[in-house]
Amino acid sequence: MSHIADRIISDVGLESGVAALTTEKIEKVVTRMLKGETGAKLRAYKETCMRCGLCSQGCHYYMSHDADPSYSPVNKATETMYELMDKKGKVSPQRIYEMAQMAYTECNLCKRCAHYCPIGIDTGYIMSQVRRICYLLDVVPQYIRDTAHSHASTMNQMWVKDDEWIDSLQWQEDEARDEFPDLRIPLDKEGADIYYSVIAPEPKFRTQLIYQAAAIMNAAGVDWTMPSHPGWDNSDMCMFVGDYENMGRLKRAHYESAQKLRVKRIVMGECGHAFRSVYDMGNRWLGHKAMPVPVIHAIDFYWELINEGKIKITHQYENPVTIQDPCNIIRGRGLMDKLRDVVHFLCKEVVEMTPNREHNYCCCAGGGVINCGPPFKNTRMTGNRVKAEQLKATGVHDVVIPCHNCHGGIEDIIGYYDLKMHGKFISDIIYELMEKPEV
Amino acid sequence: MGKISSWDWEPGQKTVVKSLSPLEGHEWQEEPYVSPDGETIVAIVKVGDGEFSVRTNDSVWDATFEKIWYPKFSPDGRLAAICQQDMEWVLVADGETMGETTDYIWDTMFSEDGSSIATMYKSMERYGMSVNGEPWENLYENATMPAFTKDGAHTAAVVQAESMAAADLDGFKRGAYTVAVDGEAWKGRYVNIWNPVFNDAGDSLAATCRTTVYAHTIVVDDKPWDETYTQVWEPVFCPKDGGVVAPVRVAGKWGVAKDGKILWEPRYVQCFYLQYSPSGEDLWAVVATSYGQFTACVNNAAWNETWPTVSDLVVSPDGQRAAILASNCNEDFRIVVDGTPWSGTYDMAWPAVFSADSKNVAAKVEKNGRFRILVNGKSFERDFDAVWPPIFNEDGTKVLIRAIENNSYVRIVAEVCNF
Ligand code: SF4
Ligand code: SF4
Ligand code: SF4
Numbered sequence: 001m002s003h004i005a006d007r008i009i010s011d012v013g014l015e016s017g018v019a020a021l022t023t024e025k026i027e028k029v030v031t032r033m034l035k036g037e038t039g040a041k042l043r044a045y046k047e048t049c050m051r052c053g054l055c056s057q058g059c060h061y062y063m064s065h066d067a068d069p070s071y072s073p074v075n076k077a078t079e080t081m082y083e084l085m086d087k088k089g090k091v092s093p094q095r096i097y098e099m100a101q102m103a104y105t106e107c108n109l110c111k112r113c114a115h116y117c118p119i120g121i122d123t124g125y126i127m128s129q130v131r132r133i134c135y136l137l138d139v140v141p142q143y144i145r146d147t148a149h150s151h152a153s154t155m156n157q158m159w160v161k162d163d164e165w166i167d168s169l170q171w172q173e174d175e176a177r178d179e180f181p182d183l184r185i186p187l188d189k190e191g192a193d194i195y196y197s198v199i200a201p202e203p204k205f206r207t208q209l210i211y212q213a214a215a216i217m218n219a220a221g222v223d224w225t226m227p228s229h230p231g232w233d234n235s236d237m238c239m240f241v242g243d244y245e246n247m248g249r250l251k252r253a254h255y256e257s258a259q260k261l262r263v264k265r266i267v268m269g270e271c272g273h274a275f276r277s278v279y280d281m282g283n284r285w286l287g288h289k290a291m292p293v294p295v296i297h298a299i300d301f302y303w304e305l306i307n308e309g310k311i312k313i314t315h316q317y318e319n320p321v322t323i324q325d326p327c328n329i330i331r332g333r334g335l336m337d338k339l340r341d342v343v344h345f346l347c348k349e350v351v352e353m354t355p356n357r358e359h360n361y362c363c364c365a366g367g368g369v370i371n372c373g374p375p376f377k378n379t380r381m382t383g384n385r386v387k388a389e390q391l392k393a394t395g396v397h398d399v400v401i402p403c404h405n406c407h408g409g410i411e412d413i414i415g416y417y418d419l420k421m422h423g424k425f426i427s428d429i430i431y432e433l434m435e436k437p438e439v
Numbered sequence: 440m441g442k443i444s445s446w447d448w449e450p451g452q453k454t455v456v457k458s459l460s461p462l463e464g465h466e467w468q469e470e471p472y473v474s475p476d477g478e479t480i481v482a483i484v485k486v487g488d489g490e491f492s493v494r495t496n497d498s499v500w501d502a503t504f505e506k507i508w509y510p511k512f513s514p515d516g517r518l519a520a521i522c523q524q525d526m527e528w529v530l531v532a533d534g535e536t537m538g539e540t541t542d543y544i545w546d547t548m549f550s551e552d553g554s555s556i557a558t559m560y561k562s563m564e565r566y567g568m569s570v571n572g573e574p575w576e577n578l579y580e581n582a583t584m585p586a587f588t589k590d591g592a593h594t595a596a597v598v599q600a601e602s603m604a605a606a607d608l609d610g611f612k613r614g615a616y617t618v619a620v621d622g623e624a625w626k627g628r629y630v631n632i633w634n635p636v637f638n639d640a641g642d643s644l645a646a647t648c649r650t651t652v653y654a655h656t657i658v659v660d661d662k663p664w665d666e667t668y669t670q671v672w673e674p675v676f677c678p679k680d681g682g683v684v685a686p687v688r689v690a691g692k693w694g695v696a697k698d699g700k701i702l703w704e705p706r707y708v709q710c711f712y713l714q715y716s717p718s719g720e721d722l723w724a725v726v727a728t729s730y731g732q733f734t735a736c737v738n739n740a741a742w743n744e745t746w747p748t749v750s751d752l753v754v755s756p757d758g759q760r761a762a763i764l765a766s767n768c769n770e771d772f773r774i775v776v777d778g779t780p781w782s783g784t785y786d787m788a789w790p791a792v793f794s795a796d797s798k799n800v801a802a803k804v805e806k807n808g809r810f811r812i813l814v815n816g817k818s819f820e821r822d823f824d825a826v827w828p829p830i831f832n833e834d835g836t837k838v839l840i841r842a843i844e845n846n847s848y849v850r851i852v853a854e855v856c857n858f
Contacts, residue, residue, distance in 0.1 A: 016608070016609075143606055146605075149608075149611045153631055162545060163545055163559070166543075170506065184469070191805070248670065265769075287708040289730060292769065294770075
């Protein structure tokens, strides 16, 4: 069995944070956190865990590291939260480094392991609480921390300035009018049915996704709008960092911008973790039992449009495809059937990965791991050999990936394992196949 | 247009624009906007290839632009829009440009009487604000969250006053943000600063901030409160004594602090949208008394009934009454006045409106794609294809209904006693 201490990776955020720690400070923060923010659930997990190890095979890190027990979910919980609980926070600063590296980069909070545990222990939850402690101790990997700073300062995850957001929408509208002369991206249209929200990489790097969404909305005749004010970004790295205060601030901005425009529903683009933030974590932090404005994932929305006959395609996608099931919307929301309905409508041949649906392996990018940046890329690559094997076994070249993080993660795996495959968003395929006006 | 008293309050209905179909030669016409007095309906129209203008009733602005967006009526009745000409942007009011064109402008705001218009402003990658087309002298790396005084004399925004390298955690923690008032940055630097708000006189400004990564508090005129909290929402000035209140979170519960001292003991699951009565005697808020149970609250006493979602708290001019929109997560909206919901649920509702004497309440609602005006819970005799929020006359005996029916834009003055 390897040990986390033997695979420490240098990171500015972790190093500078740990340098400022003392055991007394750790003790204080851990005690306050365990008393004030967590309680019965963590204690019950710790006391009922039988150390049976059945959760191990649930975790892609364990499976990809030849069954190294160090990566088993129960070990991750034991080496972090359970140790903090046992020792009441009396641990050395260096131990916090190790725990932070484990919690932020060796767990995707994907909750697959919870399905394998006979008593349903959710190691993803345990690790997210370890992250909360590390955040309060100021020990967070540099890149994801910077993303959280961006969220807090601009209300989006990529330091997009207020005007840059509006400008990129207007620019995409202009571009799209060459192809769809009467297309609009209606800004701040009060009373529209649908508010379309995205994550900041879209205006920054993946503007074609905004273009495609606009093309689909336009063709389907949807009464929709996009907000010109902050609140448009539904994503949430504050949640994964453990900065719940700013998670709450972000979700308030998101929901209030939709309330102000008096829309019926928010449709969010193809993102996994943002969904967890709007329907599980952020909304609850604000005191909502459900979502104050319903948020529909793009899969759900495309499924509706297809069923209502509002998306017309000229032909089906010819090449065989496989499907990545993003944990946050499959295990988290149960969209596996709708995802398949949509892909089968669009594509001639689907070759499934095994296991799939709610038993899918995480892409290893999720839970903010990809956002921890270049220092931890190798952790993701070696930590998800099983996904590479799964992908390769399908024998296809195209992977439908309805999640931004999975996209980044799987493209990296494809490159690292030289799989000669390519990821596609559903909107890439709809756009490619849809009927377009003759200009 | 001027004061409400000078508008046409003759009861009855007038057709202002008979046909809202696009005028001849217009390729398209966007969603309409209506002036407060109801005499004018406008829409952005496409008049040629890459050429846009504004239709007002049955005429069109002389000027055309490459792009037009953010049409907004100022309280004095002028239509302000943000327009693009030769790839640069300028504020345009009633077809006349205000100031020079620049790289970008957005976030139009008006003074109370509408005589002054402010926008956010960007030139050569530097950011600030602009009033009536006059930009700040000092511009910054970034500017967000604008504030404008009631009299239009002062502007403020959160600015980034220090540069940061990419992923610069230390620079961020040292504090790169502050508030600039009329372009002059405060001396203090903050990890973050949010939601600046002026007092009524416009001579003091409060904002939410964090002074360290973990210490959230309120800052007033560059002086942070001594006390810090795990989280704080936007502050409000007390009109009586000039003090500042804000919702604060302590040990997982929300309460209210005034000038750094606890005013409402933290006991709520949520507390936001603080609002003072004009006298400053009564403090209103929206609170969650338990998980998923939201309602209005005055002086720390919550209304009895709660709802899963509550928004748009409106306090009456005398400060004694209030209305909220309650819904079941954005469905089945109810208008709740003084703690009691009006009968009927709606697919959408707009914030309630009080008459000047605080006696009558009106609101716009939507059901099955049709729109209605309600006064004191009772509906106007018919519904509309579209309608704008109602406005009371000065003595609260009449209500102005601005509506679209059968492709015509109509202006109706209805008597409150007829509802
Ligand atoms: S990565 Fe997923 S399976 Fe592995 S421990 Fe974390 S939540 Fe469990
Ligand atoms: S499967 Fe459950 S009970 Fe068994 S070791 Fe893992 S977490 Fe503990
Ligand atoms: S990135 Fe994708 S697969 Fe991975 S945790 Fe998120 S949703 Fe799951």
